[in-house]
């Protein structure tokens with residue numbers, strides 16, 4: 337139960353993100369809100385919890401995931417993107433049962449909580465991730481996916497989407513909301529994009545769409561050629577290049593506006609980014625997925641300079657292979673340094689800002705992603721007593737570059753509720769690992 341007493345959480349370092357790191361700091365939480373942030377010796381509270389040698393910071397925001405694909409971690413190694421996508425789509429539809437899919441999502445949520453993630457934006461074909469998130473008490477949004485590359489599919493896709501959204505809204509709680517996701521330009525016709533844009537506006541739904549992820553997608557939209565065009569033509573679907581970029585396509589069909597979260601935008605030109613900036617849309621950057629699938633390095637610095645709200649995402653563990661936002665922050669820094677050939681492209685503190693407040697803004701949350709009075713009490717903490725954590729000159733550098741990913745959180749709190757303590761999920765479903773293991777045995781039998 338979230339009580340009304342004031343609880344002070346003390347740590348060796350507190351990283352508020354919106355202000356300078358505090359050595360020997362404390363965050364006072366009352367109910368689901370932060371009420372005070374400062375130095376330990378000044379903290380006034382009914383209860384004092386001492387985390388010890390930890391960095392305490394806002395909960396991490398994973399602004400793009402596909403929780404239902406957790407079971408496919410490590411199964412699709414080295415596949416060309418189109419083949420990768422077709423294989424995972426077929427396995428999800430033909431091999432995994434509804435029970436397998438929700439277990440897959442449950443395992444993903446546990447992995448997130450242990451990694452200090454307190455908010456997930458999940459794109460889902462089944463909607464199962466909403467139930468897994470509800471059960472665990474994590475914050476987030478599920479964007480129900482819609483597909484249909486042929487114009488003739490619009491009516492059916494929209495009717496399925498409306499019914500799906502209605503069903504999910506009935507199951508949503510105060511922490512998890514519902515959005516929609518027309519999947520990508522190579523799986524969604526212009527007419528379906530336009531229909532979703534109209535529906536989202538009428539229903540006040542937030543939208544996420546994969547866009548400008550690969551050069552194959554750019555060729556498909558602009559020239560009507562390349563592997564996506566060939567596969568659609570083989571299915572008897574008319575393909576015609578429009579001469580425009582994928583971002584311009586979203587703009588023309590009415591989707592590029594302040595409700596949209598653009599996923600990836602790896603191949604976004606300067607013109608594309610100025611369209612995004614003036615539309616008020618946001619972007620989620622998924623550096624490890626982009627690297628692993630060989631898609632390219634997104635123009636992250638240009639996005640930030642254009643004033644676009646940008647967050648970090650893991651994408652699915654089928655292309656990552658981890659749900660770890662600190663790892664994404666480090667990869668973002670390294671890739672921008674490589675691309676720009678300079679060591680100061682993105683500071684560790686800026687990467688942590690992307691991992692918290694940036695993600696919260698990209699997902700249109702207010703008072704989330706920072707430690708300050710009035711903000712949601714979503715916190716995470718990581719121990720810094722390993723040998724390599726000595727000395728500490730800058731706790732942001734320590735977290736991003738020295739400790740990196742793979743450490744179980746000492747604390748994960750969502751809305752004032754403690755969900756992870758000392759590296760263990762408090763309400764973990766102990767059977768989920770075995771059930772996912774059994775589903776994986778079925779996946780192993782799958783042959784394309």
Ligand SMILES: [Zn+2]
Nearest residue numbers: 402546651652
């Ligand atoms: Zn994705």
